[in-house]
Amino acid sequence: MRFHLPPASIVALLSLCWLTPAHAETFTFGVLSQRSAVLTAQYWNPILDYVKRKTGIDLQLKLARTAPESNDATERGEYDFVYSNTIFLPRMAGTNYQVILKPREDAISGQIVTLASAPVKQLKDLQGQAVGFPSQAAFLGYAVPMDALLRDGVHVAPFFGGNQEGIMAQLKAGRILAAGVNSQVMQAFAARENLQYRVIWESPPYHNLPIAAHPRVPKPVVEAVRSAIDGMEQDADGRTVLETTARVIGQQPPFGFNAASPSDYRNYTDFYRTTLVKDIK
Numbered sequence: 001m002r003f004h005l006p007p008a009s010i011v012a013l014l015s016l017c018w019l020t021p022a023h024a025e026t027f028t029f030g031v032l033s034q035r036s037a038v039l040t041a042q043y044w045n046p047i048l049d050y051v052k053r054k055t056g057i058d059l060q061l062k063l064a065r066t067a068p069e070s071n072d073a074t075e076r077g078e079y080d081f082v083y084s085n086t087i088f089l090p091r092m093a094g095t096n097y098q099v100i101l102k103p104r105e106d107a108i109s110g111q112i113v114t115l116a117s118a119p120v121k122q123l124k125d126l127q128g129q130a131v132g133f134p135s136q137a138a139f140l141g142y143a144v145p146m147d148a149l150l151r152d153g154v155h156v157a158p159f160f161g162g163n164q165e166g167i168m169a170q171l172k173a174g175r176i177l178a179a180g181v182n183s184q185v186m187q188a189f190a191a192r193e194n195l196q197y198r199v200i201w202e203s204p205p206y207h208n209l210p211i212a213a214h215p216r217v218p219k220p221v222v223e224a225v226r227s228a229i230d231g232m233e234q235d236a237d238g239r240t241v242l243e244t245t246a247r248v249i250g251q252q253p254p255f256g257f258n259a260a261s262p263s264d265y266r267n268y269t270d271f272y273r274t275t276l277v278k279d280i281k
Contacts (some may be wrong), residue, residue, distance in 0.1 A: 026138035027217060028057040029078030032086060032209060033067045034134070034164040034185055035249065036090035042248045044083075046241045047229070053237075054228045057221055066162050067137035068281045080217050081225065085139050085209045088268035088281065100226045102260035104233065105184070105252075107205035110144030113186060114178040114202035123152050123201055131156040132167040132176035136281040139166070139268070141263065143280045144203045150276040165189055171197070184208060187265035207264055211257060230259045 019100055029048060048059040060084065062079060066069035071086050073079060077095045087097040112131070114120040118180055126149070134141040141164055149156060159176050161167030164185040171179045172195050183202070190197055213222045232238030232254045242255035272280075 026058040026060055026219075027076065027080035027221065028062045030062045030064075030070065030073060030082040032082075032137075033064055033070050033162075034182070035076045035096075036163075036165060037063050039165075039249055043245045046245050047232075050232065050238055050241045051225060051228045055224045057155045057224055059225070067135040071137045077216075080214050081211060082214075083209050083211050085206075085268060086137055087210075087212050088139075088265060088272060090234075090272055096215050098215065099210045099212045099260050099265055100222060101211040101229055101257040102253040102264055103208040103210075104209070104256050104258050106206060108140065108208050109183045109198050109205055110140035110147070110148075110203040111181050111183045111186060112178055113171070113181055113199050114203040115174070115196045116198050118198070119260035120176060120178055120198075120200055123149060123154050125200075126156050126178055127154050129156055129177045130143060130159050130175075132147060132159045132161055132170050132179040134164045134167050135160050137278055138164065138180070138182070139142060140182040140203070140206065141180045141185075143277050144271065145201065146277045147271075147275045148201055148203065154278055168193075168195075182208075184251075187252075192250045204267075206267060207260075210260060210265060226259055229257050232256045242250070 029044070031044055034040075041061060042168070044061050048061060052058050059081060065072055067086070070084065071089070073084055074084060074087060074097070075092055075095060082097060086092065087095070091110065112123065120126060128148065136142055159170070160169050164182055167176075167179050168181065168186060168189045170176050172193060186197070213225070232242055233254070246253070246255050
């Protein structure tokens with residue numbers, strides 16, 4: 001006897017096959033370099049392990065040494081999934097990564113900060129001074145604050161620290177007068193390091209780094225990963241993972257991610273279309 005399944009049922013069965021551990025396949029999960037490799041792994045590996053327990057999909061964390069190296073790998077399409085906001089760079093258009101999740105937290109900003117004890121009060125006080133940035137690949141830590149400096153006619157001597165927390169450590173040590181930073185990473189770093197700082201400039205808000213999928217990843221896999229991460233806050237095990245990993249980096253609630261689409265990040269592409277910064281990497 002033959003059974004004829006409607007097309008929708010066939011799709012559903014194929015989706016289940018992707019989620020069965022016996023048919024599990026490994027997919028790479030790249031993370032933009034912001035923090036140290038140790039902190040990044042401590043934050044992301046428990047989340048990726050949770051996804052595997054829930055779906056059978058094995059996401060392998062991949063880290064580059066610096067943000068520019070991470071961007072190069074992203075541009076080559078080496079990551080199946082990626083946690084990065086540099087996918088909106090014009091040079092990334094060919095890879096066509098598609099946003100699937102955004103952080104639950106409020107939107108964040110690019111900032112230029114200095115130590116609370118420093119004499120700097122406004123951007124013009126930085127004219128000709130050494131100002132630190134994570135790298136030329138950092139959207140909120142370099143592109144956005146450098147654009148503000150250029151629009152104000154303030155020319156500085158850029159100093160690059162490799163990643164967000166690297167330049168924050170340089171600021172703490174007094175090696176630079178001010179730094180361009182991601183507001184959320186700066187807040188968490190200052191809380192962990194007991195660092196007092198002052199914000200002298202802040203950008204309009206942007207959604208924090210999204211999770212995006214490469215077009216080659218099968219749709220059932222993308223949807224399973226999206227659903228698992230989106231549902232972590234409502235699941236007791238998932239909520240515990242999010243709370244535990246948040247403590248590692250000093251993150252404040254709300255934790256986790258919501259389902260999202262490229263339209264949620266339109267202001268990124270608007271920025272790149274009009275920016276005065278010409279050396280973004």
